Amino acid sequence: MKRKFIETTDGSTSIYLEEMDEHYHSKHGAIVESNHIFIKNGLLPKSGQEEILVFEVGMGTGLNVMTTLKAAKDHQLKINYHAIEAFPIQEEELEFINFSSLLEMDHGLFLKIHAASWENENLLQSNFKLTKFYSKLINLKLHAEFFDVVYFDAFAPEKQEEMWTEEIFQKMFDALKPEGILVTYCVKGVIRRRLQAIGFRVEKLKGPEGGKREMCRAWKDE
Ligand SMILES: C[S@@+](CC[C@H](N)C(=O)[O-])C[C@H]1O[C@@H](n2cnc3c(N)ncnc32)[C@H](O)[C@@H]1O
Numbered sequence: 001m002k003r004k005f006i007e008t009t010d011g012s013t014s015i016y017l018e019e020m021d022e023h024y025h026s027k028h029g030a031i032v033e034s035n036h037i038f039i040k041n042g043l044l045p046k047s048g049q050e051e052i053l054v055f056e057v058g059m060g061t062g063l064n065v066m067t068t069l070k071a072a073k074d075h076q077l078k079i080n081y082h083a084i085e086a087f088p089i090q091e092e093e094l095e096f097i098n099f100s101s102l103l104e105m106d107h108g109l110f111l112k113i114h115a116a117s118w119e120n121e122n123l124l125q126s127n128f129k130l131t132k133f134y135s136k137l138i139n140l141k142l143h144a145e146f147f148d149v150v151y152f153d154a155f156a157p158e159k160q161e162e163m164w165t166e167e168i169f170q171k172m173f174d175a176l177k178p179e180g181i182l183v184t185y186c187v188k189g190v191i192r193r194r195l196q197a198i199g200f201r202v203e204k205l206k207g208p209e210g211g212k213r214e215m216c217r218a219w220k221d222e
Contacts, residue, residue, distance in 0.1 A: 053080045082132075
């Protein structure tokens with residue numbers, strides 16, 4: 001599918017897929033959305049831990065890796081980050097993405113994320129390990145009770161229904177440690193009920209500034 005690079009309201013890059021009529025991020029600010037949903041409400045609740053294990057569904061542009069790297073620096077966190085991507089961004093597309101300058105981060109780190117080898121642990125910096133899986137989520141085997149946080153950043157359910165099934169949510173539930181968290185921008189009733197049916201306790205939280213009114217956080221209670 002042809003990727004069209006666009007600018008969102010906070011100045012950060014996103015991608016629009018014409019064939020699917022779908023964006024990678026909120027048009028109201030990709031960085032604002034990432035910081036609110038994944039960092040503030042997913043990662044930071046776990047900031048008291050010695051090390052935080054993160055799993056991201058749909059690494060795409062690498063924005064959530066970048067905001068997590070920034071949070072690791074700002075809050076002195078140690079992160080072990082895993083991400084899956086079935087349709088990676090190509091090297092020649094990276095020049096269209098402006099996250100490093102807006103986040104005031106080393107552009108070399110951004111390039112390292114995308115150059116990191118698949119299926120291996122890559123040390124991006126002393127407090128940050130990255131393992132990328134080049135696979136479809138349905139085919140990926142994950143360790144049981146391994147992750148603290150799942151960033152669930154798939155395309156919307158009306159565009160890619162197979163990412164939002166009970167089977168997929170059960171996979172996420174099993175891969176989370178007790179007290180683990182799954183965060184997503186999607187708050188549709190049918191999706192929340194599906195998460196609850198698996199055993200998650202589901203909360204609706206305020207959405208990012210200027211974007212969707214609400215977001216969803218699901219807990220795997222002990
Ligand atoms: C909403 S975008 C994610 C945006 C990404 N987190 C970012 O910050 O750029 C959804 C991502 O899921 C990927 N994807 C689509 N189908 C997938 C699948 N079956 N398994 C894994 N990733 C998939 C897409 O290629 C896309 O990068």
